[in-house]
Amino acid sequence: MRLLFVVDPIETFKIHKDTTYVMMREAQRRGHTVAVCEPQEIFWLRGGLVTAPVRTIALLDAPQEGQPWWQVLTEGEEALSHFDAVLMRKDPPFDSEFFYTTHLLTQVEREGGRVFNRPASLREHPEKLDILEFAAFIGPTLVTRSAQRIRAFHAEHGDIILKPLDGMGGMGIFRVGADGLNLGSIIETLNQQGQTSVMVQRYIPDIVKGDKRVLLIDGEVVPHALARIPQGNEIRGNMAVGGKAVAQPLSARDREIAAALGPVLAQRGLLLVGLDIIGDFVTEINVTSPTGFQEITRQTGFDVAAMYLDALERRVAAR
Template structure:
């Protein structure tokens, strides 16, 4: 995970998951990305036994760091936030070595590499709005001309970073396309604007292919297009709609097949827009609103996987 001293206690999903694991009397080992390594073909880590607390002034305590083989553990949760850069990929290589020796990794390191959070959604075209993935400026301009109101976004961003809305006859279309594609060197996504964003960008959490019955609608701030909480959006927990359940049914079997035990679907209106596989959030907000125990659901799913291994 990212440095635990830097998390936001009230909102951090990783902390919620660790508290759930600890309630099962599972021992928690804290590992930062830079402390993963390979030694003589063995996947290793510098790890610290950790205790977590439901205390906003002191939410963790750490024991002495030491080197361990990852295969000594039962399960590793990979909860490192993007950017999805080369260092992230190298981390998945290390985790995959341990996985081949029987370690359960959540989420599967191969799926983390294969399932880009923007592009993976396009595997379910029946669920998606009209979209284009390209770095060709003529194609991107033509898509904008066709739909008149379009969202352009990078394929590797998070928290709403680098997202632009271009309306009809927007004079900045050219420079936005040039900037996001780095003059045709980087592939981006263009997506038809969905007006229902004003009612929220819904985060639907999936545990082992099944949806949590409540989601968090992230409603954009006034004058904003992005609902991301990191971009100033307001979170409102609410039950899933029939369409939300249908989307979850379309995606769920593939998630199970790929070893993606904990995933966040982003849904605007009736459409799937992204599939978050690296470090899905919003657990704390949904738990607080509906007294759910999403961390407990994930730990139960992990326990079943371990029993059946």
């Protein structure tokens, strides 16, 4: 297969932990062609196909962190629909430009291309709000612009988490305890005087055991979760803010959640999904560029990238 990865600049990859990197490496190992382009380079001109400047690359053996890990084989403009599969792996945030890119990728589908995750599903599954569809598996949650409603939710639950809907990597997450210290200031910061929606959730004490990333590949669950465990006085387990990543077997509840959500999300064209689970509750459903492959593989020996490429090959072959 010829695979095109739509990614952030490959020069910025941290190859010791990057999931897209190991996807590419496994694809090359299987004999597939790996090519890359960046979302801001994609264009469409009436009378033509959605196109981008594309580099076909070969991954180098035993690369060193911080050094080039690829060799450019060919480069030039090419229609995205000419590839066997286009893998949308642009990192969040899900901003306007990400949204517009998904529309261009939907046009690629109209032109006969295959895109994973499916662009329409990326648009329809915002990572924080997506949990609303699966309310049976989440804790007490409020989405609102109203300071009054946030205060009422705090009065009811006592210990709460507030976060912006467009945050990533733990950005902008606040905890407010029963004393309500700084609640007003936090509300003003997050809701922009009632102009911006905020998600509020009851604090889940099990966060001390880790914010688990449970991966779904074409509806099937990877048999190990990656628990991101907060360090020191931090309440966030995100690796971007220093959380410790520990792979662990799935709990019975993890499997119950995965069995319920996996087939639904796969049927919508979401080949790779990352569920964030704290204790018994789903807190987010990540679809833009889920990660964690390398950490799970290193700690357990289970080859997540191989499972992903197996699923991708099946999807393309079933066309």
